[in-house]
Amino acid sequence: MPMASVAERRRMARLVHRFGFGPRPGEFESLLSKGFEQAAEQYLIAPASDAFADNQGSPVVSDQGRRPAPNSPDVVAYATQKRAQLSSLTFWWLDRMVLSEHSLRERMTWFWHGHWATSYQKVDDALPMYLQNERLRDHALGNFTAMSSQMVIDGALIFWLDGQTNTVKAPNENLSRELMELFTLGVNRYSEEDVKETAKALTGYRVNKTSGAVTYNPRQHFSAAIKVLGTQRSFDANSLSDFLVARDDCALFITERIWYRFVSSMNPLTDTTLISSFASRDIGALVKAIGKHASLDDPNNSMVKSPIDWFVSAARALSITPSKFSNPNSITNYLDQLGQRPFFPPNVGGWPADQAWLSTSSAQYRIQFAERLVREADLSPISTLAANSRLDALANWLAVPEWSNRTKMALNGAINDPARLTILALCSPEYVVSA
Amino acid sequence: MDTITRRQFLKATGAGALGAAAMSLSIEEIANAAISRPLPPGTPILVVVTLYGGNDGLNTVVPASDPLYQSLRPGIAYKPEDVLPLGENLSLNGSMTGMHSLWNRNQVAIVRGVGYPNPDRSHFSSMAIWQSAIMGAAKTGWLGRWVESQPEDPMLAISLGSVLPPLLAGNRRSGSVLPLGGLKVPRGSLASDCIKLAIESQGDNLLQSMAARTMRNLFTVSSDITPILQSPAPAAPDLPTALGGNAGGETNLSQQLDIVAKLVAAGAPTRIWSVSLGGFDTHANERGAQAILLGVVSQGISKFMSQMRASNRSKDVVVLVYSEFGRRVRANASDGTDHGTSGPVFLLGERVKGGFYGEQPSLSNLKSDDLAVTTDFRDIYASVLEKILSTPAEKILGNWKGRTPLFI
Numbered sequence: 001m002p003m004a005s006v007a008e009r010r011r012m013a014r015l016v017h018r019f020g021f022g023p024r025p026g027e028f029e030s031l032l033s034k035g036f037e038q039a040a041e042q043y044l045i046a047p048a049s050d051a052f053a054d055n056q057g058s059p060v061v062s063d064q065g066r067r068p069a070p071n072s073p074d075v076v077a078y079a080t081q082k083r084a085q086l087s088s089l090t091f092w093w094l095d096r097m098v099l100s101e102h103s104l105r106e107r108m109t110w111f112w113h114g115h116w117a118t119s120y121q122k123v124d125d126a127l128p129m130y131l132q133n134e135r136l137r138d139h140a141l142g143n144f145t146a147m148s149s150q151m152v153i154d155g156a157l158i159f160w161l162d163g164q165t166n167t168v169k170a171p172n173e174n175l176s177r178e179l180m181e182l183f184t185l186g187v188n189r190y191s192e193e194d195v196k197e198t199a200k201a202l203t204g205y206r207v208n209k210t211s212g213a214v215t216y217n218p219r220q221h222f223s224a225a226i227k228v229l230g231t232q233r234s235f236d237a238n239s240l241s242d243f244l245v246a247r248d249d250c251a252l253f254i255t256e257r258i259w260y261r262f263v264s265s266m267n268p269l270t271d272t273t274l275i276s277s278f279a280s281r282d283i284g285a286l287v288k289a290i291g292k293h294a295s296l297d298d299p300n301n302s303m304v305k306s307p308i309d310w311f312v313s314a315a316r317a318l319s320i321t322p323s324k325f326s327n328p329n330s331i332t333n334y335l336d337q338l339g340q341r342p343f344f345p346p347n348v349g350g351w352p353a354d355q356a357w358l359s360t361s362s363a364q365y366r367i368q369f370a371e372r373l374v375r376e377a378d379l380s381p382i383s384t385l386a387a388n389s390r391l392d393a394l395a396n397w398l399a400v401p402e403w404s405n406r407t408k409m410a411l412n413g414a415i416n417d418p419a420r421l422t423i424l425a426l427c428s429p430e431y432v433v434s435a
Numbered sequence: 436m437d438t439i440t441r442r443q444f445l446k447a448t449g450a451g452a453l454g455a456a457a458m459s460l461s462i463e464e465i466a467n468a469a470i471s472r473p474l475p476p477g478t479p480i481l482v483v484v485t486l487y488g489g490n491d492g493l494n495t496v497v498p499a500s501d502p503l504y505q506s507l508r509p510g511i512a513y514k515p516e517d518v519l520p521l522g523e524n525l526s527l528n529g530s531m532t533g534m535h536s537l538w539n540r541n542q543v544a545i546v547r548g549v550g551y552p553n554p555d556r557s558h559f560s561s562m563a564i565w566q567s568a569i570m571g572a573a574k575t576g577w578l579g580r581w582v583e584s585q586p587e588d589p590m591l592a593i594s595l596g597s598v599l600p601p602l603l604a605g606n607r608r609s610g611s612v613l614p615l616g617g618l619k620v621p622r623g624s625l626a627s628d629c630i631k632l633a634i635e636s637q638g639d640n641l642l643q644s645m646a647a648r649t650m651r652n653l654f655t656v657s658s659d660i661t662p663i664l665q666s667p668a669p670a671a672p673d674l675p676t677a678l679g680g681n682a683g684g685e686t687n688l689s690q691q692l693d694i695v696a697k698l699v700a701a702g703a704p705t706r707i708w709s710v711s712l713g714g715f716d717t718h719a720n721e722r723g724a725q726a727i728l729l730g731v732v733s734q735g736i737s738k739f740m741s742q743m744r745a746s747n748r749s750k751d752v753v754v755l756v757y758s759e760f761g762r763r764v765r766a767n768a769s770d771g772t773d774h775g776t777s778g779p780v781f782l783l784g785e786r787v788k789g790g791f792y793g794e795q796p797s798l799s800n801l802k803s804d805d806l807a808v809t810t811d812f813r814d815i816y817a818s819v820l821e822k823i824l825s826t827p828a829e830k831i832l833g834n835w836k837g838r839t840p841l842f843i
Contacts (some may be wrong), residue, residue, distance in 0.1 A: 008705050058472070162718040162769060170768030174718040177556065177774065187557045192803070195556070265703045266574070302640045339598040339616065347487070347713075352598065358645045359599045359612035360589070360652040367629060404638050406647070410631035414624075424628050429636075429643035 004032045010401040010435055011036055011297055015043055015306065017399060017434045018262050019291050020103030022313025025381045028399045044291040045284070046105040046141050053100050057119045059092035061085045061126040063211040077160060085126035090332060093133065093342050095320035097308075098315045108140035108287065109133065110308065113259055113342065114350035116151050116183060118160045120343040128156035128212025129343050141284035144254060145245045148184060152237040155212030161348065164207045167223045171199035177351040178348050184244040186253035190229060198300070201235035204401040251278045256309055258290055265353035271295065303434045307338035310366070311373075314426055317398055318377035326376060334369040338362055363427070370426040374419045383418035394422075400430045476747060479823040480699060482708045482739075483578070483602065484732065484756040485566075486689075488715030489558065491725055492761035492778030493806070496795075497526045497543055503798040508766040511722050521545070523791060530730035533737025534783070541789035542740075543781060544841050548796040548809030550777035554760060558716070562759040566602040568816055568832055577816055578707055579605035580831045581824055589652040592707035593698075595691040600709055607641070608648070610707065610751075611656050614801040615690055620654060632655055645810065683819030689735040696739050700746035706824060715758055719769035732756065736783060749785055753823050753842075755815075756781040761806060764798065776805040780815055784843050786823070793839070814839045 004012070012031055016023045024030070031039040064081060068074035097106045113136060120129050132154050139147035151157055152175075158164055161175035176199035201395045204221025207214050216236075225234045228243065235243065244250060252275055256277060259269045277289035281314055286313055295301055305313070311331070315322060335341040339362070381397045382390050391411055395403060403411065407428045415422040427432055474480070498504045499515040501524065518526035519535040527535050537543050551570070555561045567573035575583075582592045583605040592610030603610030621629055633651035635644045698705065703837050712732060713780040717725050736754055743749040761778030777796055793810035800807065814837035817828035822842040828835055 062591060162771070164557045165719050165767075165769030165771075167768045170766070172718055172767045172769050172771070173773040174716075182559075187560050188555070192556060299640065302642050304642050304646070321766075347558065354642060355604055355609065355645065356598050356601075357482075358642070360656055361596075361612045361614040362598075362651050363646075363649045363653045364614070364619060367625075368619065371621075371625075402659050404636035404643075406634045406636035406639075410628050413628050413631065420625060420628065423625065424632060427629065428632055429639060429646035429650075432646045433640070433642045435640060435643065 006402050007297065008032070009395075010299070012039060012297050013150075013399040013401050014434060015040060015291065017309065017313060018107075018303070019043055019105055019234075019287070019372055021097055021309065022316050022390070023397075023399045024316050025319070025378075025397060028396045040292050042103065044288045046108075050105070050379050051101045053096055053105075056092070056096060056099075059085075060088040061130045063087060063127055064125065065210055067082050070167070080358060086120065087328070087332075089126045089133075090342055091323035094312070094315075094331070096321070097312045098322055104287070105137065105140055108283070109137040109176065110342075111258070112136040112140055112147070114258060114261070114345060116154075116157060117345035117348050117350035118154075118156045119345050119347075122160055123156045123209075125212070127210065128207075129158065131212045132156040133343075138226070141287065142282075144250075144278075144281040144283050145242060147283070148241045148245050149238045149247055151183070152179065152202070152241045153214050153216075155207045155209075155214045158205055158214060159207045159209055163202055163205055164209075165207075166199060166203050168200070168203050168220060169198070169205060171222075173199045175199070175202055179241075180244065182349060184241070184253065185249045186256065189249040189253070194228055197228050198235075198240060200226050200229070201240040202237050205237060207343055245281060251275045251281070254278060254283075255286060255290075256261065258286060260353070262287075263293070263295050264303065267301060299435070304357045305432060305434055306343065306351060306353070306357055307335055307340035307362070309433065309434075310338075310426075311369070313398075314373055317381075318373055318379075318422070320373060320376055332370060334365055334372070337365040338369070358432075365428050366432070367423070369422045373426075374422050377419075377422065379418045379422060382421065387415045390418075390421065394425050398425055398431055400425070400428075401435050403428075403430060449460060474704050474706070474751075478706070478751060479825070480706060480708070480748065480752045481578075481819060481823050482692075482695060482710065482754045483753060484736070484754060485600065485602070485709070485711040486715050486728075486732065486756065486758035487558075487562070487713040488717070488758070489561075489710060489760045489762055490715040490729075490758035490773055491717060491721060491772055491775075493760075493764065494721070494725055495528050495531075495729060496521070496547065496779045497524050497528060498524060498795065498798065500524050501798060507764050507798065508772070510770045510774070511766045513722075521791075523795070525791075525795065528726060528729045530726040531733035534733040534781070535623060537737055537740060537783055538789065542785055542787055543783050543789050544787045544792055545790075546780040546782070546792040546810050546815055546839060546841075548777045548793050548807060549757070549780045549812050549815065550760065550808035551811055551813070552808065554776040554805070554808065556760065556774040556776075558759060563601065565757060565759050565812060566600065568813055571732035574604070575606055576602035576604045577831055578602070578709070579603045581611050581707070581820065581826060582610050583608050584826060584830055588704065589656050590704050592709070593656075593703075593705050595694060596711070600711065602709055605705075607645075609645075610709070611652050613656070613694070615694065626654075650797065688731050689738065692735045692739040693742075696742040696746075699743065699748050699752065717762070717771050718767065719771040720770040721766075740783065751786075753782060753784040753786055753819070755819065756783070757812070764801060764804060764806060776802070776816070777808040778806075780810075780812065782815070782819075782841050788841060788843055792841065810839065811837055813837060815841065818842065 068078050071296045100106050135150050151410055163175040166172040173195050179197045181187045200222040204217050205214055223234055225232050255275045256269050274289055278286040382393050385393050407430055410424055414424055447635050463836045497513050497518045499513050499518050505512045517529050520526045528833055566576045568577040589611045594600050594612050599612050633647050635647045695708045731820040743752050757780045762772035766772055796806035813832055813835050817835050818838045818841050820828045820831055
């Protein structure tokens with residue numbers, strides 16, 4: 001097989017790091033030998049079944065009911081169980097990200113979690129967060145009309161955005177604004193009058209906070225016609241969602257959002273023909289079109305790995321199972337320090353991108369986290385090799401297109417120490433940034 | 436305090452990352468900065484406090500005696516006897532006793548009705564406008580551009596917390612970030628290898644060279660700052676131990692301000708500090724939640740000012756407090772308020788000419804149910820740039836004419 005060029009390696013590295021969570025040992029070489037076209041066909045379509053995910057089972061989460069009174073005998077058991085549920089849910093998902101045979105579905109579920117960003121911070125119950133997570137997964141590569149229609153009646157989302165206090169008498173605009181601004185249309189593609197009006201369409205939905213169940217009470221729903229984006233008619237949450245998703249602005253917006261997370265947060269969407277691949281609101285078709293798009297050949301479209309990207313891809317390479325880690329809490333602690341923990345987006349806009357992840361502080365925690373991970377890692381992909389072939393093997397193991405002279409110098413200093421070598425590689429600018 | 440700290444700077448420099456002296460940014464430069472210009476007393480320091488979520492201005496600077504205020508938001512309005520009088524028929528939220536006593540000392544400027552034309556009610560767009568001082572898509576923060584206008588020095592502008600706020604983002608250089616737990620720098624051979632990773636390499640793209648730079652800053656900033664972080668916070672001798680109603684409970688903001696107080700007192704050559712508090716998006720059950728948050732802000736800032744008085748820096752420090760927008764005048768049915776327009780901005784410190792600035796937006800003349808904008812926030816920024824950061828406003832804000840004469 002001819003050696004892949006740096007450009008070919010970069011293209012393949014972008015495929016595996018952005019549309020998946022990085023390669024497992026041996027995977028990058030095998031994809032390179034297939035060539036990009038074939039690798040992309042395989043990578044950008046999620047198969048119906050998955051050897052790991054299908055057999056993983058569910059996290060241990062259940063409706064805990066209301067919190068017992070303070071100082072009552074039951075409150076300690078309740079709080080302990082609450083912590084255990086959140087932990088079970090978190091590691092269930094981290095395991096799924098790391099161990100799924102095919103990464104695209106989890107990658108897209110992660111993307112949608114940042115899109116319909118809902119935080120446990122306020123929801124405060126694991127079950128509604130889990131139900132939302134499964135909903136996002138079910139539709140992750142499906143039809144956006146169906147996804148949005150399910151999400152506007154998602155218990156965790158409604159509770160997070162105060163939808164349960166939205167009444168006919170005085171509508172609460174939190175959910176209606178974010179539905180248009182952040183979930184379906186994009187900012188300023190509606191008027192302030194539209195925000196006020198759509199809030200009325202979202203009245204009448206009540207959430208059972210601990211179970212996440214949503215009930216619709218037609219008597220509390222504003223059923224008269226309202227005027228939204230120039231159309232006068234009556235709406236409920238589902239028909240409003242369908243109406244918004246059908247608009248051209250929705251196709252533009254979702255294309256922009258996927259572009260922002262998968263191609264570049266710094267260079268705006270340039271090729272508007274991509275939007276047409278979302279004409280039928282088929283998410284999978286849009287992702288496939290973007291994944292194969294020529295913009296991903298452009299060296300300017302580099303991206304910083306977010307803490308989850310970085311951790312999950314490291315865990316995949318290092319053969320680490322998050323839930324089996326000797327102290328799983330240390331994983332969530334480091335993710336917290338780095339500013340990105342699943343189920344805790346900082347706000348409804350989701351996590352930041354690129355530059356925000358490059359700080360003195362994150363440099364520090366990345367080094368500590370890498371040190372911690374390497375202690376439980378399988379380093380055989382490089383430790384079994386002779387020192388003089390380790391640098392190339394390291395680049396393939398971690399799907400790095402090429403090492404700079406700077407990094408080669410640093411790595412060569414540790415070439416006889418596989419653990420230190422791995423820590424340095426994981427903290428190098430070439431790994432931290434998806435070039 | 437000052438002298439001990441300078442010695443600590445020296446010691447830390449000697450013991451720490453001398454290997455980095457070979458890099459393009461020399462550790463001596465920063466050590467020298469700490470020694471030869473440990474921010475000479477008299478150099479103004481800006482502390483920016485960002486309140487995320489959109490603070491309800493009308494329940495912060497409260498027109499409690501205005502019957503319209505009472506009738507427009509009956510569920511959440513404060514009675515005149517529950518708030519702290521400021522004059523001009525306005526009062527401060529009852530939880531803000533610390534800031535009220537600073538107001539009485541003439542050290543608080545309240546700019547009323549601050550915003551910008553065509554207010555954007557999106558948290559994200561509006562915060563981007565406030566932090567960039569640019570309408571429309573911006574990649575840099577106003578203080579990030581200031582950092583880039585200065586000679587490179589990673590100590591120049593520091594944000595507390597682990598994620599860089601857009602406020603301090605520049606095109607190629609940005610402010611630094613200091614996590615609350617302080618920095619734990621690798622030691623031994625791992626450290627010398629990491630320092631090698633911190634050199635910018637020719638083939639680096641923009642983000643990779645930034646990644647290298649942050650690694651470099653980790654070694655330079657942390658070796659200077661870590662010893663100071665381990666020292667106790669300056670005392671606040673003239674402050675009663677319990678402030679009205681908000682006893683106990685270390686909050687994140689006060690923790691951030693405590694660290695800033697230590698570092699400022701130590702003479703860190705830092706001109707800008709950024710701290711923040713979230714939770715102001717009070718769509719439901721606003722009154723209690725907002726009062727707690729405002730109490731945290733007020734108590735944290737007044738304690739900080741008191742610590743500054745004990746450290747000889749009180750004449751230098753100016754605190755700027757802002758949020759991305761105010762809230763709707765009318766309450767919603769959940770006893771909260773939805774996103775609105777203008778709100779008050781606070782400036783505090785001995786350099787500040789205390790009192791009101793800008794016109795209080797009228798409740799009888801609302802713009803489609805919202806408060807009017809009577810002062811553009813860039814007027815404030817321009818004055819801060821000129822008077823506190825000694826930089827022509829044009830360099831950072833372009834051709835912006837307005838000023839607010841806030842400073843002595």
